[in-house]
Amino acid sequence: MGDDRQLKGLDGDLLPLFERLAIEAGHVIMRHYEQGFSVEHKADDSPVTAADRDAEAVILDGLRAQGLALPCVAEESVSRGVIPACGDAFLLIDPLDGTREFVNRRPDFTVNIALVRGGAPVLGVIYAPARNLLFRGGADGAFEVEVKGRDIAGRKRIQARARRADEPPVILASLSHRTPETDAYIARFPGARVTSIGSSLKFCLIARGEADLYPRFGPTMQWDTAAGDAILRAAGGMTRDVAGNPLVYGPREDSGFLNPSFVAEGAGFTA
Template identity: 40%
Template structure:
């Protein structure tokens, strides 16, 4: 598992370099069918990840935001697959605020069990293997754990503020708010900088799997509003609303 996690980290770093090679150029944006933006950086990172994962694990299928999606009739029989968002936070990328990530997760029986979240501008990665989580800077691996603090820090989306957030916040007498883009929000909970991340707006499977693995590996929980684990063995690629918490 350790060697595979290191290999995964190297793939994410390589994808990050491809993204950064285009970061300071004029970025052409096209719209996908769902009106979400896609850039040459998304596609360059996707090409690297798809190629390298196919070499690393030739027998494991891949679901990526930027590749053709396999129908549920075939996916439902998969015990194991990779779930990839080559550039999570394309809007953050276009705003050049640095808050975008490369997300790669291994799904087994509907659960993310191995993952990397890499933030190219921050030159930092977060990794999880299902039982432990690390932050990595300059190839220095540091174990991270979730942490309870009072008042809690609640992290929200920079691009998707939600009117339902006020209802969630009503349960706390005191709290501090923090904003972040992409799956960095999961990582802030994982390393104890935030205690909750309520996601009360739309996300897709590939947006969340890697961050979920990191948060859970660090001791956190990711549950739907009904209190169920967020699972990836399902037909709908759109996630239900969920809350990430420190425990």
Template identity: 45%
Template sequence: MSSGLGPDGLNNDAIAEIFAELAVAAGVVVMDIYGTDSHVHAKPDQSPVCDADIAAEKIILAGLAARLPHLPVVAEEAAASGAKLPEADMFILVDPLDGTREFLAHNGEFTVNLGLIIAGEPKAGVVYAPALQQIWIAGSHAYAVTVAPGAALPARDQRRLIHTREAPADGLVALASRSHADPQTEAYLARLPIKARQPAGSSLKFCRIAEAAADVYPRFGPTMEWDTAAGDAVLRAAGGLVFDDTGGPLRYGKFARNYRNGPFVAWGDRHASAQAKAGVKSA
């Protein structure tokens, strides 16, 4: 898998490393706010936003401006505030606190997400769960490693290379959103040989599949590209895929739709996904 070249001659692995450093730095302010009154309020779409979303995004945007100044950035809270969204072939998607509901529920299942998009595909990404002190890093390959908020990233030889698994013969482990259940998801899963279901929050669902702990994650409810890009990058680098309701890979840079995704399914075993693709449109 090619690592590609980004701005200033940086390859996707080098960009992922920058993403990881910024996510771990943002994790400090996220955890500082975690045990306090987070001053939550509703955005125009009625989704929650709190102090941690805003503070983490400020840190990440400043870091990206300093280290990757030539790349346009689409960030969740800036978009919600009415910032002009760029239309570019190569750009960065930022979700400073994915799983705000999980953050407010104090269950630890929230993440800091950064993803690099090139020609509609996620080519590098980082998912950091500061409360769990776990980070998943994807460029040419996908890795997982333990790192505390604000700490230095462990050397690459100390990171665990991760890969998806073959679909188990005795049935699949399905992941479902902890906060967003819907009838279409239930109908879709009913068509598959599911032996167990596990709830999970935020982009952790992509990472669980990437590290061979689960097999499938369908999502029919609304999401934005910044919700999925980082986890999608990790999963694809680990050998999995995310497909949309056309049966093709989930695409990014949907400027005309304000970066809104349609239905998708994250899948670990590429060779066993044909049956899964067939049900997306009809679910």
């Protein structure tokens, strides 16, 4: 497992594994969603529920059962101080992205699993269990996947669109984290249509050609974005920091796994 050449050979096997574990985690989340749950708050005042923790356990236990010897940076483990040393390749896991949407019973919460290699997200799976909808991205492209129960019911390839320079863009804004900086960015595009949606599904809407831009000028963590970024890149888009460079993943000495501000964009888009 430590040999990067061996790991690259496993990529085709990892995506089906990520799909299966995301779907299993989604079933756990929906059980809490239907049966009820209490809400706690972490040190940063962000909400957390038993669904977050139980979904993460399903994913981590499933990875261990497969003998996958990769560092796993998972949100709830990190909040408890469990932060593995990361080499060139590691996993970023958000077992319940969009907890605020989950708590408020909006259907936009997701399960996110991504493989990072060399600072770039190269494989990603996002599952929205309340929508029975899964997205995946890797070397073979990006796909939208219909889920029925625990089974894959169908797949279709998706592609980010290239917007004409004279066409107002469709811009996605965070439903729970809108900032004045975001509003200022949107104001640069007269006539833009703005849609608000929660969680990492914003990346997926750009990846399937329904939107052009997702600006985020506020704190996010790498596990929030890696899976969606992998899917978007596989669909022909890109996520860039405010200097225009592709977003880089991995621990930083000064900020850990905190992302800088960024803009996710469709194919060939120059923001």
